[in-house]
Amino acid sequence: MSIRTRLAIVASAAVLLISGTATAADKVYRLKLAETWGPNFPIFGDSTKNMAAMANKMSNGRLKITVDSSNKHKSPLGIFDMVKAGQYDMGHSASYYWKGKDINTLFFTTMPFGMTTPEQYAWFYHGGGMELMKEAYDKHGILSFPGGNTGNQMGGWFRKEINTVEDLKGLKMRIPGFAGEIMAKLGASPTNIPSGELYTSLERNTIDALEWVGPSLDLRMGFHKIAPYYYTGWHEPATELQFMINQKKWNKLPEDLQEILRVAMRTAAYDMYIQSYHESAVNWETMLTDFPNIKVKTFPKPVMDAMRAANDELIIERAKSSPLAQKIVDSQAAYLKKARVWTNISDRAYLDSLDN
Template structure:
């Protein structure tokens, strides 16, 4: 009697599992994503839209992601909290915006004098960067994935020419993340302002200077109408945005939808890097032809030296604060030491030959 009963129970259990699996395959999952950017924001917003479209197509409509821009949720720098609370299953922003919540989030966007975009992507996917990033975000019930790279960013728009360290003292500048910490050591006053408020802040003298991205996005914002000096970069050599996901929501997805989501995020992040290169090239040409009064400058060597010194001092201070901070920084330093010689004898030498 026991054997037939056991067989009956086993068949029933397998039938229930099969029915459950079929239900998962037929179920439609509806997610909401909150982005830091305004509605239809170019490049950044394009990345989110393309990711959601890829997910819809690859999942045959089983996972639908609706995008809420900052115009709707009204909290451009509140993505971390909203996704953590489950108000949104997903977000798109930049990791260094959360340094006030956890210092270690700052290192997964970029670092002054750090890796280039290709070096940084290699670190994320093959050098242990992804594992370290999840170690930082998991205590908050969050998962973080690369969300698109701008490449090397410009050093910012300034109303006045920067000739010496004295010109930085007291300067009010929108510059987030690690770079803000660096310039504050040289006497500047860094502030963090959402994208939609930048032009007004610069126009009304609320700030004296700002950095945003580069030609790809800056001209659309109109900064050239207010600040004529446009400086080359040092602070964000590989600015990686992020897809932020509520871990419980992710775990609730069937495994195939998890894989589809990860593939869509990775493909869309790479697309953003390519699109950023394209838009930067087009708009740099536009500066030369349509805005000849814009003066593109490089910070004097004396300033760059002081920025480098301040950066090195901060790195050492950060290393002492927390074992995980040290682990992240040393991982980045170690990988940059491995990758940079190849960058120099491949891309750098090639570019020098081309000149």
């Protein structure tokens, strides 16, 4: 074979290689995301749209994410199963909804009397939380990422004032996660209801009380028209939503698109926290001005003491349910102990100093 022939072959191979690389770089990857929320749901739904738009723009159109709301897939609390099965590539929901499927998923939304939002984000990204969440979801073939925080949530809307622990007995309340278990231990009847059914359930006396989020979302839901007692929070100090991704689908993405998606999710999550904080501040002012009949209350100390005692007992029980649950509980407790010292000497001390 002549040198000229060999050079021609090498040149042809180079052209094919370059052509193939260009084709791969231009390939468009399409993902479908199912969210728990209804169409155009404020704040929560904004985060999924923002994430998809950022991923599309940063990838120069190579990563396109279609968002299906609950009105389309008809299963607002079925996101975990749909992503696990590959029916959807991605999901947006809340990890504590899946405690009945895997107790280890319970701890990654928020915990009663637990970390504040900055403390919890620090635990996720610098205190081992992401690694523990990956360990919990790995066996389901799912990757889970923080998906947006509401901040400290309010304790809920009640038809009647809560003065004693006895007032919780038999109370039918929409309250999910670990807080629901605490309320059950104190004699209430907790249930979980999708957001689109909350007002109707309260109006039809299916439930006596409910907690949803806070003024950022509660006011527009109209709960105050039925249940005028609005209690301050204890149960969800740092409610983090989640983005879920089917691992097989993730593994098929090029590394640069994986990183783009990771950045888009993290940015959208932080943006949701900022938006939620802003909306709560605006709506709280509106509430105090336009709806003076709303009675803002704090649970009496005996009730709070009973809730905390039930929380402590249940955490010990849940930690015994699996070695991983114990690891998560221990990790969160250790990090809270360390972080709260700084929170007290920084934020709490600053706020207290303003009152002197």
